Amino acid sequence: MAGIKKETSHKNKYEMHNPIKIYLSITITLCMLLSCNEKKAVSKTDFVIANGQMPDIVKDKSDHLHLVYGMGDSIMYTSSSDNGISFSSPSLVDVLPDLFSFATRGTQVSATDHGVIITACTSTGNIYSYYKENGNWKKGARVNDVDTVAKEGLMALSASGENAFAVWLDVRGNKRNKIYGAKSNDGGKTWSENKMIYTSPDTTVCECCKPSVVMKGNQVYVMFRNWLNGNRDLYLIQSSNGGASFGQAQKLGTGSWELNGCPMDGGGLAINQNGEVQTVWRRKNTIFAAIPGEPEKEIGEGRDCALEIVDNKNTYAWTEKEEVVFIKPDGEKKVLGKGGQPVLKVLDKDHVICVWENEKQIHASVVEL
Numbered sequence: 001m002a003g004i005k006k007e008t009s010h011k012n013k014y015e016m017h018n019p020i021k022i023y024l025s026i027t028i029t030l031c032m033l034l035s036c037n038e039k040k041a042v043s044k045t046d047f048v049i050a051n052g053q054m055p056d057i058v059k060d061k062s063d064h065l066h067l068v069y070g071m072g073d074s075i076m077y078t079s080s081s082d083n084g085i086s087f088s089s090p091s092l093v094d095v096l097p098d099l100f101s102f103a104t105r106g107t108q109v110s111a112t113d114h115g116v117i118i119t120a121c122t123s124t125g126n127i128y129s130y131y132k133e134n135g136n137w138k139k140g141a142r143v144n145d146v147d148t149v150a151k152e153g154l155m156a157l158s159a160s161g162e163n164a165f166a167v168w169l170d171v172r173g174n175k176r177n178k179i180y181g182a183k184s185n186d187g188g189k190t191w192s193e194n195k196m197i198y199t200s201p202d203t204t205v206c207e208c209c210k211p212s213v214v215m216k217g218n219q220v221y222v223m224f225r226n227w228l229n230g231n232r233d234l235y236l237i238q239s240s241n242g243g244a245s246f247g248q249a250q251k252l253g254t255g256s257w258e259l260n261g262c263p264m265d266g267g268g269l270a271i272n273q274n275g276e277v278q279t280v281w282r283r284k285n286t287i288f289a290a291i292p293g294e295p296e297k298e299i300g301e302g303r304d305c306a307l308e309i310v311d312n313k314n315t316y317a318w319t320e321k322e323e324v325v326f327i328k329p330d331g332e333k334k335v336l337g338k339g340g341q342p343v344l345k346v347l348d349k350d351h352v353i354c355v356w357e358n359e360k361q362i363h364a365s366v367v368e369l
Contacts, residue, residue, distance in 0.1 A: 041366060048364075051360060054070050067109070078090045094130060104266065115132050116131070131189060143182050144194060152177065154266075164215070169205065181197050183243045202228050206226065221236060221269060230259075255296065273312045310349065324354065326354055339363055
């Protein structure tokens with residue numbers, strides 16, 4: 001009898017642990033399958049995605065890349081689900097007469113929890129938004145609530161969670177350029193009443209430099225080139241309530257650039273994992289990195305600078321002698337190819353993709369850090 005009891009006890013123990021073994025086996029198998037299906041980022045040098053100008057790129061919460069650009073009056077779109085290894089065939093979003101798609105004036109793209117939003121501006125001064133519904137692009141409400149006030153076509157777009165925030169140069173009222181903004185909480189279908197963010201006491205901000213915006217939760221930061229006392233310096237202004245109101249504009253860096261002309265160069269803006277604002281911009285022919293309230297640091301020479309944070313480390317790109325250069329976190333400089341107007345987007349903790357334009361083609365490189 002004792003032997004029988006022992007055998008029964010052993011059998012019960014096996015039956016108790018068998019489901020656990022099955023569960024573990026299934027879990028391991030699923031992890032292996034997911035790992036096999038996941039496309040890891042790999043280095044890829046100077047490849048052409050499509051014909052076009054003024055690219056912008058964003059990564060959504062599913063880690064898919066969405067790239068938009070202009071081609072004549074056409075707003076074009078392509079995407080990648082494998083970390084930039086390949087891109088879909090370009091598709092038409094809309095034909096928008098008099099579309100701006102040159103000299104930093106280009107379509108913008110961002111991603112909310114609702115989906116991807118595109119904004120585009122015409123030379124008549126109107127900004128339009130687009131969103132996807134059932135796989136098709138739909139035209140949302142006009143972003144500017146006063147007709148034909150975005151005459152320069154200089155705008156930027158950012159998003160966080162369900163919300164998106166757009167900023168642009170606006171001439172309403174006195175026909176002088178000011179910084180205006182608007183918020184969307186429904187994926188670009190509608191936009192809030194426009195908000196005046198900053199008016200220069202010297203009548204106008206820099207008329208041909210693109211502003212930048214970054215949104216994280218309720219924090220909205222806007223960077224723009226001002227024009228005060230003959231100086232064209234970069235300023236930063238912040239909202240802590242999702243863009244409902246903004247504080248005082250703060251000058252970035254300690255130096256100034258006295259210039260009776262327009263540099264046509266707006267710079268780059270990002271927020272790191274610690275919630276700290278990082279900026280990059282140009283003064284004369286020098287590229288500077290700066291944190292608000294601290295002296296700027298010279299990091300190179302060139303123009304058209306961009307910034308992206310990878311694993312809480314800063315990476316930069318800019319145009320130098322008609323070539324796009326990329327700066328790794330350790331300071332190593334890498335030439336990516338001929339062209340200009342680079343845009344950076346993080347892929348994973350070891351890779352970033354840079355897109356730019358050259359001779360009316362959209363180029364890209366996936367760079368390993």
